[in-house]
Amino acid sequence: MMKRALPILLLVIIGTYFLYTQASIGLLRYYKKRKHSYYRGTNLITAAELTYKLKDNARILSMVTILTAVTFTSTGVLANLYFGKKAEARFPHAIALISKKEPKAFENKLQILKNALRDEHIPFTSHKAAFIRAYNPKKPNDDVMQNLVLMRVTDYNRFADLAGQPHISLPANTAAYMHPTPDQGYEPIKGKQIAIAIKNSNETSVIPLAKSIPQPAINPSGFIGYMLVVPDHLYAKFHRLAAEETIQYYAGISYKNWEAKTSVIKKLNRVIQKDDVDFTNHLEFFNQMKQIFSLMLFIGFFVSALFFLAADSILYFKLYNDLEQDSKQYEALSKLGLTLQRNEANRGEASSNSLFHSVCRCHRPCRLCL
Incomplete structure (x- = not known):
């Protein structure tokens, strides 16, 4: 087990990092090629924002994922050792x-x-x-x-x-x-x-x-x-x-x-x-094992809780730091006409066309909108 644990851990860390830095970006690039869906409504802005956010936060997201995985895995292993009847073997x-x-x-x-x-x-x-x-x-x-x-x-x-x-x-x-x-x-x-x-x-x-x-x-x-x-x-x-x-x-x-x-x-x-x-x-022997593993479970639970709080704190502070920048971006988009409100006359229209219709106030797609 000790010979396999380190290679597995290393491969999981590398795979998690590339999942956010390469795989997610690749999926978004594939989505951009689906023009029928990509150019509908606000999907273009959403995909562009996701691409930027993933590139900017890839390291933080991979770190949080690894911390969370370590937390739940260690807690599950210790709980399995405590509640499982390993002494019978x-x-x-x-x-x-x-x-x-x-x-x-x-x-x-x-x-x-x-x-x-x-x-x-x-x-x-x-x-x-x-x-x-x-x-x-x-x-x-x-x-x-x-x-x-x-x-x-x-x-x-x-x-x-x-x-x-x-x-x-x-x-x-x-x-x-x-x-x-x-x-x-x-x-x-x-x-x-x-x-x-x-x-x-x-x-x-x-x-x-x-x-x-x-x-x-x-x-x-x-x-x-x-x-x-x-x-x-x-x-x-x-x-x-x-x-x-x-x-x-x-x-x-x-x-x-x-x-x-x-x-x-x-x-x-x-x-x-x-x-x-x-x-x-x-x-x-079984009682001795339970005493040992109960202490390990007690310590591991609080250590896992600290790791979990650390992962949550990283996400919170990152979200808090980006809040001002996101507010400015949404304010700029609102000046271009993007809004959550819809006119009563256009309520039957697809919500996906609200962004483009706000440019020329027409009721059907035209060259200016597209």
């Missing part, structure tokens, strides 16, 4: 539990979590999976390659069902990197293939990398490394080589109307100790 599951050390403590905390949901009479769906910690032996100095985590594709699809996301399928004997965030441009694992090994195992497998998965199907956690999704048969192969200390457990739970279920989250924060498990939930 980052935290697919309403509640997630991740093991840190022993699996026994994980099972106890998971049971406490489910009992708390049942006590609150909240219907939920859940899925538990085991991840395998791995590393790349060919890149010992790379922190990313030393913190790999393997997940089978079947577990990914079940977690995707909890989050309402589509399933994926992998070619045989391949792996796919799953982004920890839906933001584009964050992909630390690239290349055509990757070497994978399990701790305390001498066997290394070189696996081709398929297309990465941009949308995560599990909640992010600082205790989960860089996730690789592999087919079930490859996962079974690594699982036979993995020791108990290399197995990590994750449980995802989803339920409806998670924004209104604040009491169960407060209760779980009291009863679940985070020494041996990592407890993440959608509601707390």
Whole structure:
């Protein structure tokens, strides 16, 4: 987004400037060629005045347009961030539990979590999976390659069902990197293939990398490394080589109307100790985002209001400065016979001929009028 924002902004500014300095003048020149309409009534004076005003005020009009566009665009973006549920993409599951050390403590905390949901009479769906910690032996100095985590594709699809996301399928004997965030441009694992090994195992497998998965199907956690999704048969192969200390457990739970279920989250924060498990939930992250974006919306609204007042002030002072000149021009036109009043006898005449008939006071177009 940052790479595209500046070129787009630059092109919009240039396009807005040329819209007033070139496009509008070109349209008026095209209108002058339509003599049937151009020479009718006061259209000639109006077109000439518009051409002069646009040439004289092109820079001011383009500046005001850009200021107004920035005002409404920034306010709309901040309002969309505040009212939109962007947290659902980052935290697919309403509640997630991740093991840190022993699996026994994980099972106890998971049971406490489910009992708390049942006590609150909240219907939920859940899925538990085991991840395998791995590393790349060919890149010992790379922190990313030393913190790999393997997940089978079947577990990914079940977690995707909890989050309402589509399933994926992998070619045989391949792996796919799953982004920890839906933001584009964050992909630390690239290349055509990757070497994978399990701790305390001498066997290394070189696996081709398929297309990465941009949308995560599990909640992010600082205790989960860089996730690789592999087919079930490859996962079974690594699982036979993995020791108990290399197995990590994750449980995802989803339920409806998670924004209104604040009491169960407060209760779980009291009863679940985070020494041996990592407890993440959608509601707390969503509230944190709303607090941040509410402050940004508050500041952005007043900044936008100042920009909007600045644009209005520019137009007002320009109109006020040109008022005296316009008054003199209309006074000169009135001396030539241009007036807003019409005689009762000529009320049936087209108002477009009032300017020319005021020259010779005739009731039909003549050479003097035209």
